[in-house]
Amino acid sequence: MHKKDLGLAILIIAVGTVVYLRNPLFLSPINLGNTANLIGLFGLFAIGQGFVIMTGGIDLSVGSVIALLGVVFVDMVGKFGVPWPLAVLIIILLGAIIGLGHGLLITRFKMQPFVVTLCGLLIYRGIARGYTAESTAGFPFGASFPDLEWLTIGRSFGVPHSFVAMIVVAIVMWMVLHQSVFGRHLYAVGKNEEAARFSGIRTDAVTISAYVICSVLAAIAAIYFAMFTKSVQPSSHGNFYELYAIAAAVLGGFSLRGGEGSIIGVVLGAVLLQELQNLVNLLGIPSSLNFAVMGTVILLGVMADQQFSAFRARKSAAQAMNLLQKDEARM
Amino acid sequence: MSVLELKNISKNYGAIQALNGVSLTVEPGEVVGLMGDNGAGKSTLVKVIAGNFAPSSGEVLISGQTVNFHKPLDAQRAGIEVVYQDLAICNNLSAASNVFLGREPTRQFGPFQIVDYKHMQNRAVELFARLKSETRPRDLVKRMSGGQRQAVAIARALLTDARIVLMDEPTAAISVRQVAEVLNLIRQLSEQGIAVVLISHRMPDVFEVADKVIVLRRGQLVASKNASDSSPEEVTGLITGAIEAA
Numbered sequence: 275m276h277k278k279d280l281g282l283a284i285l286i287i288a289v290g291t292v293v294y295l296r297n298p299l300f301l302s303p304i305n306l307g308n309t310a311n312l313i314g315l316f317g318l319f320a321i322g323q324g325f326v327i328m329t330g331g332i333d334l335s336v337g338s339v340i341a342l343l344g345v346v347f348v349d350m351v352g353k354f355g356v357p358w359p360l361a362v363l364i365i366i367l368l369g370a371i372i373g374l375g376h377g378l379l380i381t382r383f384k385m386q387p388f389v390v391t392l393c394g395l396l397i398y399r400g401i402a403r404g405y406t407a408e409s410t411a412g413f414p415f416g417a418s419f420p421d422l423e424w425l426t427i428g429r430s431f432g433v434p435h436s437f438v439a440m441i442v443v444a445i446v447m448w449m450v451l452h453q454s455v456f457g458r459h460l461y462a463v464g465k466n467e468e469a470a471r472f473s474g475i476r477t478d479a480v481t482i483s484a485y486v487i488c489s490v491l492a493a494i495a496a497i498y499f500a501m502f503t504k505s506v507q508p509s510s511h512g513n514f515y516e517l518y519a520i521a522a523a524v525l526g527g528f529s530l531r532g533g534e535g536s537i538i539g540v541v542l543g544a545v546l547l548q549e550l551q552n553l554v555n556l557l558g559i560p561s562s563l564n565f566a567v568m569g570t571v572i573l574l575g576v577m578a579d580q581q582f583s584a585f586r587a588r589k590s591a592a593q594a595m596n597l598l599q600k601d602e603a604r605m
Numbered sequence: 606m607s608v609l610e611l612k613n614i615s616k617n618y619g620a621i622q623a624l625n626g627v628s629l630t631v632e633p634g635e636v637v638g639l640m641g642d643n644g645a646g647k648s649t650l651v652k653v654i655a656g657n658f659a660p661s662s663g664e665v666l667i668s669g670q671t672v673n674f675h676k677p678l679d680a681q682r683a684g685i686e687v688v689y690q691d692l693a694i695c696n697n698l699s700a701a702s703n704v705f706l707g708r709e710p711t712r713q714f715g716p717f718q719i720v721d722y723k724h725m726q727n728r729a730v731e732l733f734a735r736l737k738s739e740t741r742p743r744d745l746v747k748r749m750s751g752g753q754r755q756a757v758a759i760a761r762a763l764l765t766d767a768r769i770v771l772m773d774e775p776t777a778a779i780s781v782r783q784v785a786e787v788l789n790l791i792r793q794l795s796e797q798g799i800a801v802v803l804i805s806h807r808m809p810d811v812f813e814v815a816d817k818v819i820v821l822r823r824g825q826l827v828a829s830k831n832a833s834d835s836s837p838e839e840v841t842g843l844i845t846g847a848i849e850a851a
């Protein structure tokens with residue numbers, strides 16, 4: 275575990291302790307279960323965003339992807355009777371295609387990630403609203419899909435399966451980012467694309483893969499969200515979710531300049547964000563202030579982290595100077 | 606046999622003639638100092654040899670075989686490594702990760718191929734020892750001195766059993782102490798039979814390590830001779846044009 279991750283974990287525990295002391299309901303099984311569910315849902319796509327941010331890019335389309343694919347999924351399963359495993363596969367495939375599109379536009383057409391995915395945000399939201407003619411997509415009354423429901427909104431020993439899914443994804447993605455060759459290359463491409471290219475790395479392929487991973491995880495999250503809300507309101511479903519993902523990654527130590535971050539970090543970032551939401555609810559802070567609280571904490575967190583890093587850098591520079599001076603004195 | 610031979614290499618960028626009929630040879634283990642004023646065509650020559658782009662005309666031979674590089678990887682496969690002017694290494698990675706960048710060793714882990722960090726570590730220790738450098742494999746490159754960063758870049762060359770290492774201004778941005786370190790690295794490479802082409806504006810550095818000096822002026826080769834038969838004064842004259850050719 276990195277120092278940064280450890281600091282974040284401590285912050286989470288500290289905030290939790292304060293909330294618990296003010297309102298013991300914080301640690302009640304019901305509250306923990308609900309919060310874990312939300313952490314699972316938001317963590318799923320925050321991890322994907324992490325991969326994109328690692329390349330120095332950004333994906334603003336996540337919330338719209340969750341809305342569009344949510345609508346499509348609900349309609350496929352609820353209205354057209356597509357067997358759900360097939361529908362899940364189709365959704366994941368659609369996610370991959372969306373990510374591939376973003377990646378190709380960014381690498382082959384040299385467009386800026388912000389622009390490409392901002393247009394994605396508008397386009398996918400627009401399609402979702404147009405396709406449904408602004409009406410809410412929902413399952414027909416009485417329809418039930420026991421296996422699908424067990425997988426998505428079921429619980430084992432009180433642990434929501436969305437949370438379990440997020441943990442499984444996090445473990446797989448931890449392997450990918452921290453243990454695989456692709457992960458090494460991702461760090462390299464994010465920090466110094468030219469150096470990576472000179473080292474024989476196919477940097478475009480690496481970047482495209484990151485966008486595919488991001489959109490595929492958004493697609494999986496879309497299914498979980500659709501099952502959780504049971505109906506998808508095309509104009510509001512998933513609004514601002516990309517910002518939650520970016521916030522989780524930034525809190526988790528990712529640099530928007532690329533090349534920095536860890537899976538544990540982004541997962542802890544997602545945990546802290548939901549803990550803050552929970553804090554707002556439990557401490558009776560008006561929920562209209564929700565975003566303000568979140569924004570303030572992120573700002574303070576990032577500021578503290580940078581001050582701390584700068585302090586450490588100064589300290590090690592001073593040490594190096596000392597060594598050098600001693601060296602020269604000997605010479 | 607010469608490990609590298611250039612025959613009549615020319616390269617133009619549109620109307621700019623960056624290289625004009627350059628011919629030269631490099632022997633195994635030889636250290637060649639490549640000198641010339643700003644814009645003389647040194648970097649262009651290195652890029653042609655490294656496969657960044659093809660020459661407009663002329664022939665490149667590696668160990669007597671004509672080669673046609675289309676991309677840097679082709680040159681790399683033929684045993685040519687480049688240490689770039691602005692150091693193509695990643696600051697956020699460890700020394701070992703940088704040495705192995707683009708050719709990470711893997712091992713089987715269940716159904717996965719994962720990076721073999723231990724092997725990377727051990728090989729890196731070995732390579733740095735061969736270079737007699739004190740670089741520690743686990744250290745992040747961003748915390749390293751210029752000399753150590755050079756060691757990282759040069760260790761990459763050893764890793765692939767390169768036969769030719771091209772260095773573009775390796776001593777440009779580092780302190781005097783570190784220059785000595787880099788010159789030592791170059792000697793180590795040469796002792797292992799690896800040819801080094803060193804581009805530098807620093808005359809004393811070149812004369813300290815080079816077996817041969819080559820001077821380019823406005824894209825043309827104006828001298829190629831043993832360092833011991835030349836002198837900094839002569840080379841300066843050749844670079845500026847005060848001496849026509851030697």
Ligand SMILES: Nc1ncnc2c1ncn2[C@@H]1O[C@H](COP(=O)(O)OP(=O)(O)OP(=O)(O)O)[C@@H](O)[C@H]1O
Binds near residue numbers: 622
């Ligand atoms: N990509 C390019 N496009 C157009 N012209 C170029 C390009 N690269 C170099 N040149 C021109 O080619 C000539 C040779 O440049 P080159 O970079 O090889 O010189 P150099 O000897 O390495 O100089 P320096 O000592 O400044 O590094 C110069 O006139 C330069 O302006």
Ligand SMILES: [Mg+2]
Binds near residue numbers: 647648649690773
């Ligand atoms: Mg140059």
